[in-house]
Amino acid sequence: MAERVLACAPCHGAQGEGTRDPYFPRLAGKPAGYLANQVIAFRNGRRHYPPMNYLLEFLPPDYLKEMAEYFASLNPPLPPPATPAVGEDVLNLGKTLVTQGDAARNIPACVSCHGPSLTGMEPGIPGLLGLRPNYISAQLGAWRYGTRTALAPDCMQIVAGHLTEADVTAITAWLSSRPAPENRRSVPKGTYALPFACGSQPQ
């Protein structure tokens, strides 16, 4: 498998740890089910990044699942947290939205699905720490504008649809400035109940 994924290394790193490019995401240690859903999403056009769409286009589903399991099993250290380029008020808004949401604006707390320590839940919910700012804001933007979709009900599209540009800036700054948790493994399936259903997280 290490040989098979050499094609991925220039962008995702030899251990799936990411590279210096601020946009190329880390893969290592994300839940295998989540990673499998993503490679399938690139293959069938739910997510768009031409070099990846092209690379995965002709690979059979079993092969994609094995690659997902391989990257899920790796555990290189997370990158150092980003230094936020925003003021205290913006960071506080980010923290409030992630940890409590904003009921008046129909924004659920991100921790209600991504977990109290933001490490995600098996099989389909990824952790949100160790992601870089450009990547986080691009993904939230992609859901808001409909260029990234997941299986229905696409709960991230619902969540992102309630966020403003200013919310995305605040959430991105706060999340990317968090230190890595001691234990960054995703919790087992069913550890807590989601506030509403997600197609990519069978209950």
Ligand code: HEC
């Ligand atoms: C040319 C650079 C490049 C190569 C080569 C590449 N990727 Fe990617 N990959 C990206 C970028 C950029 C994204 C984020 C795209 C986006 O959503 O805008 C991504 C996203 C992903 C994601 C989703 C990550 C997440 O957290 O949602 C997975 C999984 C993935 N790639 C797997 C692979 C695998 C497996 C290979 C090798 C077969 C590979 N990639 C090769 C650039 C690359």
Ligand code: HEC
């Ligand atoms: C109802 C559950 C739910 C809530 C609430 C939720 N998420 Fe998610 N999130 C998910 C699921 C499920 C996925 C995986 C979607 C997929 O398979 O593409 C996801 C994926 C993501 C990703 C993609 C990570 C990557 O590596 O590409 C980001 C970023 C994200 N969520 C941010 C947030 C933020 C920020 C909030 C709070 C404003 C939030 N989520 C609230 C369920 C949720």
